[in-house]
Amino acid sequence: MRNRVVVTGASSGIGAATVRRFAELGWETVAVARRADRLQALAAETGAHVIVCDVTDEAQVAAMAAEVARTGGANALVNNAGGALGTERVEDASNDDWRAMFEVNVIGLRTVTAAMLPILRAATEHADPEATGVDAGHGWASILNLTSTAGHSAYPGGGGYNAAKYAAHAVTEVLRHELAGEPIRVMELAPGLVHTEEFTLNRLRGDAVAAEKPYVDVTPLQPEDVARVLVNAFEQPPHVNQDLIVIRPVAQSSVFHTRRGPLAARTAE
Ligand SMILES: NC(=O)c1ccc[n+]([C@@H]2O[C@H](COP(=O)([O-])OP(=O)(O)OC[C@H]3O[C@@H](n4cnc5c(N)ncnc54)[C@H](OP(=O)(O)O)[C@@H]3O)[C@@H](O)[C@H]2O)c1
Numbered sequence: 001m002r003n004r005v006v007v008t009g010a011s012s013g014i015g016a017a018t019v020r021r022f023a024e025l026g027w028e029t030v031a032v033a034r035r036a037d038r039l040q041a042l043a044a045e046t047g048a049h050v051i052v053c054d055v056t057d058e059a060q061v062a063a064m065a066a067e068v069a070r071t072g073g074a075n076a077l078v079n080n081a082g083g084a085l086g087t088e089r090v091e092d093a094s095n096d097d098w099r100a101m102f103e104v105n106v107i108g109l110r111t112v113t114a115a116m117l118p119i120l121r122a123a124t125e126h127a128d129p130e131a132t133g134v135d136a137g138h139g140w141a142s143i144l145n146l147t148s149t150a151g152h153s154a155y156p157g158g159g160g161y162n163a164a165k166y167a168a169h170a171v172t173e174v175l176r177h178e179l180a181g182e183p184i185r186v187m188e189l190a191p192g193l194v195h196t197e198e199f200t201l202n203r204l205r206g207d208a209v210a211a212e213k214p215y216v217d218v219t220p221l222q223p224e225d226v227a228r229v230l231v232n233a234f235e236q237p238p239h240v241n242q243d244l245i246v247i248r249p250v251a252q253s254s255v256f257h258t259r260r261g262p263l264a265a266r267t268a269e
Helices: 013-024 036-046 058-070 095-125 159-178 199-203 208-215 223-234
Strands: 004-008 028-033 049-052 076-079 141-146 184-191 244-247 252-254
Touching: 004 013, 004 095, 013 028, 013 036, 013 223, 028 036, 036 049, 049 058, 058 095, 076 095, 095 141, 095 159, 095 184, 141 159, 141 223, 159 184, 184 223, 199 208, 223 244
Parallel strands: 004 028, 004 076, 028 049, 076 141, 141 184, 184 244
Antiparallel strands: none
């Protein structure tokens, strides 16, 4: 088969930029999210095949996977759908927010991965040597999970988002162990501060003024920066597994340290 990738959470931010980048490099793309109008606009721009699907709904995910199989299969999956809700302390947080974060960032990731694995396995058996560079019957497949630096460092107010992304990191490791011996690589990309239009807005429940604050006086990553690094991992020879890729803006040395204002070389005293 030709290279064909399924990207969840493709209607905005990193997911949309990822679909654009794959398409630029000649991949066939399948764009998955809940908002049909945004997906249609992306399809008009990139030629993506669009599937409207809520990754927290098992029946919708099964229907999504069936449509992927029916329309040509896939040899790659990006589990990108996710997000944060709230910045409350653990003692003040809402269990509903925590459940929602787990549903999309962890259980949705598991549901999509389980539904897609038979399709990815089938792709390894029907590889097109011209597309993959390896003999037919010995193809490869790839999975990449979008976690976050919040899945590797906890911070006050991180609460449910930290817990969900740490869990997504753990699930990625478990999957890599469980798939060992199969020609399927399992990768994780953990970005730091990325200026996407909706992530912080959703986290802060629509407060547009507060949502811009993290990006003031600093040069954050853009979704296109993340997409370039992400797609590059899929473009490596198929036996190369980048287990964990961490990407931050230069101005951010950890979740606790973001340098605001212009960056300047230190001058000798
Ligand atoms: N922005 C950052 O600073 C940052 C940093 C590190 C990691 N990340 C992670 O990177 C990923 C993308 O983030 P982003 O900044 O691009 O966020 P975003 O702009 O808010 O995009 C999130 C995407 O996920 C989709 N989505 C949410 N719930 C879904 C569901 N139940 N079913 C299907 N799709 C769903 C949304 O589309 P619909 O609403 O149309 O379904 C949207 O396309 C997330 O996993 C996020 O946690 C972000």
